[in-house]
Amino acid sequence: MFGEARPRGVPPVGPGGDSRPSRLPGRAAGNTMKPFQQLDFLGLDAELSEDERMVRDTVRSWSSERYLPIVMDHFEAGTFPTEVLPELGEMGLFGANLPEEYGCAGLNNVAYGLICQELERADSGLRSAASVQGSLVMWPIFEYGSEEQRREFLPRLATGELIGCFGLTEPDFGSNPGGMRTTARRDGDDWILDGRKMWITNGTIAQIAIMWARSEEGFLGFVVPCDAPGFSAPEQKHKFSLRASVTSELVLEDVRVPDSARLPKAKGLRAPLSCLTQARYGIAWGGVGAALACFDEALQYTKERVVFDKPLAGFQLPQKKLADMATDITLGQLMALRLGRLKDAGTLTPAQVSMGKRNNVHLGLEVARTVRDMLGANGISLEYQVGRHLCNLESVITYEGTHDIHTLALGHELTGIPAYR
Amino acid sequence: MKIVVCVKRVPTTDVQAKIAADGAALDTSGFQYMLSFYDELAVEQAILTKEQLGGEVVVVTVGPGDATKELRECLAKGADSAVLIKDDAWMDRDARSTAKVLADKVRELGADLVFTGRVATDRDNAAVGAMLGTLLDWATVTDVSELELTESGGTAKRESESGVETLTFSLPAVVTCDKGLNEPRYAGLKGIMAAKKKPVEEVDAPAAENHVQVQSLALPAERQEGRIVGEGAAAVPALIEALQNEAQVL
Ligand SMILES: Cc1cc2nc3c(=O)[nH]c(=O)nc-3n(C[C@H](O)[C@H](O)[C@H](O)COP(=O)(O)OP(=O)(O)OC[C@H]3O[C@@H](n4cnc5c(N)ncnc54)[C@H](O)[C@@H]3O)c2cc1C
Secondary structure, eight states: OOSSOSOTTOOOOOTTOOSSOOOSOOOOOSSOOOOOOOOOTTOGGGGSOHHHHHHHHHHHHHIIIIIHHHHHHHHHHTOOOTTHHHHHHHHTOTTTTSOGGGTSOOOOHHHHHHHHHHHHHHOHHHHHHHHIIIIIIIHHHHHHSOHHHHHHHHHHHHHTSSOEEEEOOBTTBSSOGGGOOOEEEEETTEEEEEEEEEEEETGGGOSEEEEEEEETTEEEEEEEETTSTTEEOOBOOOOSSSTTSOEEEEEEEEEEEEGGGBOTTOOSTHHHHHHHHHHHHHHHHHHHHHHHHHHHHHHHHHHHOEETTEEGGGSHHHHHHHHHHHHHHHHHHHHHHHHHHHHHHTOOOHHHHHHHHHHHHHHHHHHHHHHHHHTGGGGGSTTSSHHHHHHHHHHHTTSSSOHHHHHHHHHHHHHSOOOOO | OEEEEEEOEEEOTTOOOOBOTTSSSBOOTTOOEEEOHHHHHHHHHHHHHHHHHOOEEEEEEEEOGGGHHHHHHHHHHTOOEEEEEEOTTTTTOOHHHHHHHHHHHHHHHTOSEEEEESSOTTTOOOOHHHHHHHHHTOEEEEEEEEEEEOSSEEEEEEEETTEEEEEEEESSEEEEEOTTSOOOOOOOHHHHHHHTTSOEEEEEOOOOOOSOOOOOOOOOOOOOOOOOOOSSGGGHHHHHHIIIIISOOO
């Protein structure tokens, strides 16, 4: 510590806090870990512009000061602190890579990725909420919506005044959404939607749902108000993963919407799949964020925990684990950054995104499993972060295309031979 | 109203201090920097004042070339422009010499009001703000934790260990900001984007005429490991014996 380490009377920050004195109330979790120190073994900070670093540091401070102090209790209770959504909106985190004329921040994709990294460093549930809002709700309205739809929804989604959800997965169709049973049929100038969606993030707290349905005209997307008659969104309970995130069923019974609710440019399954590519790009960064949080926790813990008269970090087995994790995380950081630069150049392909999502979520999960073990019994306590990340990443490895589906996507890309069926 | 905020970049609070080979400076390798916490309060107060009374906020720092990062943060939060007075030897510049450079800049800018932090969290001198007020010959109020301002002056509260002092002062003035004055806002992402387009003037600092020189630096002695002498009332005799004979404080 240096000089006046902390201003008088400012309490120490909780686990994963950062170097900045905490300025806001909130209960720090029980253990008194040091502020978060991000591994940057290859000096990748130098590859980021000043504003990219500023975006990252701002979100990092917010996560440390506002989210980490409350997430443990929410995870345990199985609740999502919806009161943070307007705060995220006020900072401009939702759809931050969309243009300013729609009330968005107009950031580049590397800055957007860094936001996902920092949110997921706090909790995958938080990043999920932001990914759904930005990539799966705002992006399709921007990409496939009419100008009226853009102007009507995007500014209010950007501030968090409106929260959205994305309904693609059904009880019987996850990896193969092309089999979906939800239907849209024309009735005069209106459409009637019928069907059930499952595992929908933000479903119960959303005011609008991007709904995908089959019709005589092929697969279509709609912006459905969640208070429409016949629409209900019961929450799915008893999850052991993403507990601080709302997951819901969407039930649509004869829900009537006007044709102006249809996303006019969304034709075929390519539309919802392209939304997923956006979200997966952010998840490739998010996986790094979760891994960084766990790695930092392991490094601090093993340096302090004394066993057999010596810090744990002084033994060869923990050192090998730390060396392996640091190397894998560094590779993940390089991949995320390269994907971002490609996306900003406009040349990023879905297969490249598949590689990023597949590798970096797996990275996060492997690091979390290793660190869980390295912390001994403390590793199963929610007072430490790793258990939460470990449980969360079991969802992240499944949603947005399972690990194995991305394996098949890469296999397809490399060989030209599809092996999905 | 033209408001100038004088800020300093300081090493982050988690860095491990190491003394350089010459024994009189810090080994800064591996340091990360941030805006001094109390300067964040000063920036916030300046923006709040602008929101209340209108005007313009200029942020000024004496620092190395890459201190633009901290200045951009202030611009992202709502300051209008920034001045970087470049000095590679900023860490060695003494308080008086720093205050002199700042005073010249404040005069040149034609400010009505200057905010600074109570103290910079690196050197812990709490000197520059007061010296700046003296050099300018302005009303100077230090360690302010509550403030009300009008176009012509203000009322400030400062807390000390002996009580709370309430002062009135006229403008122009220098106000140094203490904890409790406000809650610094987060820079919004739109603010960060807007900051890219705001002007940052870079000028070279005149050579420092330091009247104070650091002769040597020493780290605080390592605290010895604690020892549990026992539990409950039964431990009291052992504790008294240790306090008397080992610690020799009784
Ligand atoms: C917490 C959470 C939040 C979610 N949020 C959303 C949301 O907001 N919106 C939304 O639409 N969906 C959401 N999902 C759903 C998610 O996208 C699906 O669960 C995912 O696509 C997998 O579908 P499934 O569960 O039906 O698994 P299945 O498709 O049944 O897969 C089961 C297993 O079989 C493997 N498999 C499948 N097909 C093949 C094949 N051809 N060859 C080899 N192996 C195969 C898979 O890899 C997996 O291991 C969410 C899921 C979770 C857990």
